[in-house]
Every structure is written in structure tokens, then in C-alpha cells.
Amino acid sequence: MEPRIKDEDFEMALDSPPAYSHMSLQEQLKSQHMMAGQSSSSSSSSKVDFFADIPGIPFTMHLKPVNQYLEDGPVLPPKNAKPPARHIPPPTFSDLPASVVQDPRDPTRVVGERATTSYVSDLYEYIQGNCPKHSVQGFTFEEPHQQQFQVSLQLQGLPPIKPPYDRKGDDMVDTPKLFPSKKAAKEFVAQLALEELKKMPAQPEHIIIGPGKMKAESPMGELNRYCSQNALPRPHVLDTSNSKPPYFFGCEITIDISGERKFGDPHPNHPNKTAARNAAAQLALEWIMKENPRIIKIKGKAGKAGRVLAPGSFIQIDATGKTIGEVATEACALLGFKAPQRELVPIGEQTGLYNVFVTLEHGEQITRIGPLKNIFGQKNASKEAMKATFRTVQYIADTKYGVKVEIIGKIEFELHD
Structure with a gap:
């Protein structure tokens, strides 16, 4: 049977707190002093430990040292072990x-600047139409730091393509x-x-130009496709907006056809980006239809229309390890000429002269x-x-x-003007 607490012990251990509300300060201090003396004398005389007589689990906590916790088991790795x-x-x-006139109360700011469409989709389209031998084998990613990636691209028949190194922070x-x-x-x-x-020699027989305007195609989409089909640089789009509501948007598009040309109004005056871009693209398309810039349409072996070259373009032919015949034939193919037809006519009775x-x-x-x-020998x-x-071909082009x-x-050959 568990021991019971005696009534006199309970009374000695628990004394009701005194009431001080009706006493003066001196009386309160005197009363506290007297009660402290009585408590000490009673406790020393009876020697009663109130908490020791209460049954149950004692309220004692024993904490192990940190070293002991570490020795008990391996340290759990963090969720993301990669460097910050x-x-x-x-x-x-x-x-x-x-051309933008700034309003001090509501200044115009640049909200976007990029070339339209996606480089990844353009890469696949260019490979399909120009160099199918160098198809995309895959992208390889590494994550040396948290949410930061390295990348390399493998094309068939070419070494891996990696971004150039750069310097970060205090490195x-x-x-x-x-x-x-x-x-x-x-x-x-x-x-x-x-x-x-694009630096490699083109393969015109693989390049196909599509039809005219696509169904439900926006002016911006039509301009993108025109530049892509005509081997022109991608349009550069500069989006602007005012800094305070209600927000309006402007757009300026730059295309490169025999030099850079800008279209559109960068001052915000359209309700959204799409309307601003389409308005600028429409101006560019109207200029193209009016000026009709002259281009060279290259035809492949099957007679299909190939890529085009805008005036001011450069065609570079790598002559390393090639004969003059191979270089001339390649120049004809790139510019849409048929293979040159040679005719050697002997000169009367003069042997070996043509x-x-x-x-x-x-x-x-x-x-x-x-x-x-009077050229001596068929080979010469x-x-x-x-x-x-x-x-x-150089002169005509x-x-x-x-x-x-x-x-x-x-x-490896001499070419005099």
C-alpha cells in the first residue's frame, strides 16, 4: 500500500499566501519576516521533504553529451549535399x-529584349533543312551547385559543343x-x-522553302518565318512599358536586310505586348512588300527552291585540299548555277593546243x-x-x-584576276 500524506505535513508544507492589500509597507515587510522565520524553524524541526513522499516518476532529466550522441550513430547527410x-x-x-521621349512622372522602361522564337527549335529546323548529317544526339547536364547547371550538346559527326568558360565573383x-x-x-x-x-558549307539540295502566309498567322509569326526562310538574322525585339498603372506597351523590331532597319514605336501606346509586337511586325512586312529586296533563290538538284541570300551577304568556300575545279563547282552550286559545261576545241594542225x-x-x-x-594540254x-x-561566278554574284x-x-592553286 502506498504511503499517505499526513495532514500536519500538508499544512506545514502549504501555507496560504498572506493578504497584503490592507497593510502598509512596513507592516507587509514585518509580516514577511515573521513568516520566513516560522517556515525555517518548522522545516528544520520536522525535516519533511514533501516531494520525496509523492509517488510516481521523478521530474529528473539526464541529457547525454553531444559527443555521446555523435558516437551513437552516423550523422545524417543534408538533403542537398551540393555546394550553395x-x-x-x-x-x-x-x-x-x-526616339523614346521620357515622361518624368511616368518614365518608360525596358521590360524585355530578345530575338524572337527559340534557338532550340531553330536549331532543329536548320539541321533538318540544311545539314541532316549533323543531327542532335542529345543535351548533357551537370548540377555542380544547387539549381545551377552546366550543359554540353552533342551533334552527330562533330565534337561536343560547350559554352565558353567565364569568371564568377572573386574567382x-x-x-x-x-x-x-x-x-x-x-x-x-x-x-x-x-x-x-551556319559557318559550314550549305547543302542546297536539302533546303526547302515553304508556302506563303500560313493560316491564322500573326504578323509577328509571318515576319519570323520570312527571316528564317530567307537565311536572315532573327528579328530583334525590344519591348517597353510605362512604370505606373494603367500599363501600356511599345515595341521596336530590328531586322537586317542589307543593313539594320528599325520598325515600330518604342513609346508605350498599346494595351499589351502582343498588340505592340504585331503592329511593329506589320510595318516591317509592309516595307518588305513595297521594297521587295532582291535575293538569290538557290535551287537544289531536284529543282526545289532552296535558301536565299540577301544582298551584302558573304559566301566563303574553304579551298583546303581542293582543286580549282572543285572550288568552282561548289561556287556554282551555292549560287544556283548549273554545273559548268567545258568545251575544248583543238587548233587546226597544232598538236596539243586548244x-x-x-x-x-x-x-x-x-x-x-x-x-x-592557245592553251597547251587538256589538263591545263x-x-x-x-x-x-x-x-x-564571282563577278556575276x-x-x-x-x-x-x-x-x-x-x-594549292594560283588564281589571278
């Missing part, structure tokens, strides 16, 4: 065009470029790949080159015919279409 994110500077936008050396998302990383490396592929003629055909135009007189005559062919044709690389 590195600082990535935010994208910067260009200044407002000079003393360049390190791999980081991106805040996989989408941003794909867009960046797709742009690099697109630039590399007069050389070359015929070039481009659409309805036929150009006759020659004669190149063929070389001179190809040199004359290349110089003629420059004078008629405004396109420069250049030879780069290691040239």
Missing part, C-alpha cells in the same frame, strides 16, 4: 532608343559557365551550335565564257576553264546580286 549556388549576374537590357580563374535552369542552358548552347553550323569555252546556266540566263586561246586547259568559271564570294583556307 554561385552568383549568376542577371541579364542586362540595352538602353532605351533615342581568380575561369570556370564552366552556369545557368539558373536547364531551359536557359539549352537555349544558350543551341545558339552556339546554330552559329557553328581554245577553251565554258557555258554557265542560271535559270533563264546563259553566260558564255571564252574563248581562252581544264584548269584554266575552271579558273575562268570561278572568276565569272557581286554585280547582279550584291553577294561576295571568297576563298579561304590553304589554296
Whole structure:
């Protein structure tokens, strides 16, 4: 049977608190002093431990040292063991065009600046139409820091394409470029790949130009498709807005056709971005229809329309390891000429001497080159015919279409003007 608490012990341990409301300050102090003396004398005389006589679990906590906790088991790893994110500077936008009149009470600000559409989709379209041999094999991502990614792109038959290194924060050396998302990383490396592929010789037989305006196509979409089909740089879009509600938007579009041309009004006067962009794109399309800038339509082997070159474009042919015949034939193919037709005419009874003629055909135009007189030997005559062919193609491209044709690389033949 559990021991019971005695009544006298309970009375000694628990005394009702005194009432001080009707006493003066001196009386309160005197009363407290007397009660303290009585409590000490009674406790010393009876020696009663009130809490020791209460049955049950004692309120005593024994805490183990930290070292003992660590020895009991392995430390749990954090949820994300990767290093903290590195600082990535935010994208910067260009200044407002000079044509924008700032209102001090409600100034105009740049709310977006980019080239339209997606580099990833443009990359797939360009590969399909220009170089199907270099198809996309895949994107590879790494996450060395929390929510920051590295990327590389593998194209068939080419080394991996990676963004150039850059320097972050207080680092003393360049390190791999980081991106805040996989989408941003794909867009960046797709742009690099697109630039590399455009430097390679074109394959006109694989390039198809689509029909006219698509059904329910907006002016912005029509302008994007026009530039893509005509091998022009992508339109650059500058979106602006006022800084206080009600918000209005402006847009200025820059296209590059024989030099940069700007269309649209960057001062905010449209209810949304879409309306501002379509208004600027419509002005650009109207200028294109009115001026009708001259372009070269290249046809492939099957006779289908291929890519086009705007005046002021450059065609570079790498002559490394090639003969003059291969270079001249490639120039004809890139500019839409049919393969040159050579004609070697022997000169009377003079053995080994020839007069050389070359015929070039481009659409309805036929150009006759020659004669190149008194050339000794068929092999030498063929070389001179190809040199004359290349110089003629250069001249026609420059004078008629405004396109420069250049030879780069290691040239193993002499080409005189």
C-alpha cells in the first residue's frame, strides 16, 4: 500500500499566501519576516521533504553529451549535399532608343529584349533543312551547385559543343559557365551550335522553302518565318512599358536586310505586348512588300527552291585540299548555277593546243565564257576553264546580286584576276 500524506505535513508544507492589500509597507515587510522565520524553524524541526513522499516518476532529466550522441550513430547527410549556388549576374537590357521621349512622372522602361522564337527549335529546323548529317544526339547536364547547371550538346559527326568558360565573383580563374535552369542552358548552347553550323558549307539540295502566309498567322509569326526562310538574322525585339498603372506597351523590331532597319514605336501606346509586337511586325512586312529586296533563290538538284541570300551577304568556300575545279563547282552550286559545261576545241594542225569555252546556266540566263586561246594540254586547259568559271561566278554574284564570294583556307592553286 502506498504511503499517505499526513495532514500536519500538508499544512506545514502549504501555507496560504498572506493578504497584503490592507497593510502598509512596513507592516507587509514585518509580516514577511515573521513568516520566513516560522517556515525555517518548522522545516528544520520536522525535516519533511514533501516531494520525496509523492509517488510516481521523478521530474529528473539526464541529457547525454553531444559527443555521446555523435558516437551513437552516423550523422545524417543534408538533403542537398551540393555546394550553395554561385552568383549568376542577371541579364542586362540595352538602353532605351533615342526616339523614346521620357515622361518624368511616368518614365518608360525596358521590360524585355530578345530575338524572337527559340534557338532550340531553330536549331532543329536548320539541321533538318540544311545539314541532316549533323543531327542532335542529345543535351548533357551537370548540377555542380544547387539549381545551377552546366550543359554540353552533342551533334552527330562533330565534337561536343560547350559554352565558353567565364569568371564568377572573386574567382581568380575561369570556370564552366552556369545557368539558373536547364531551359536557359539549352537555349544558350543551341545558339552556339546554330552559329557553328551556319559557318559550314550549305547543302542546297536539302533546303526547302515553304508556302506563303500560313493560316491564322500573326504578323509577328509571318515576319519570323520570312527571316528564317530567307537565311536572315532573327528579328530583334525590344519591348517597353510605362512604370505606373494603367500599363501600356511599345515595341521596336530590328531586322537586317542589307543593313539594320528599325520598325515600330518604342513609346508605350498599346494595351499589351502582343498588340505592340504585331503592329511593329506589320510595318516591317509592309516595307518588305513595297521594297521587295532582291535575293538569290538557290535551287537544289531536284529543282526545289532552296535558301536565299540577301544582298551584302558573304559566301566563303574553304579551298583546303581542293582543286580549282572543285572550288568552282561548289561556287556554282551555292549560287544556283548549273554545273559548268567545258568545251575544248583543238587548233587546226597544232598538236596539243586548244581554245577553251565554258557555258554557265542560271535559270533563264546563259553566260558564255571564252574563248581562252592557245592553251597547251587538256589538263591545263581544264584548269584554266575552271579558273575562268570561278572568276565569272564571282563577278556575276557581286554585280547582279550584291553577294561576295571568297576563298579561304590553304589554296594549292594560283588564281589571278
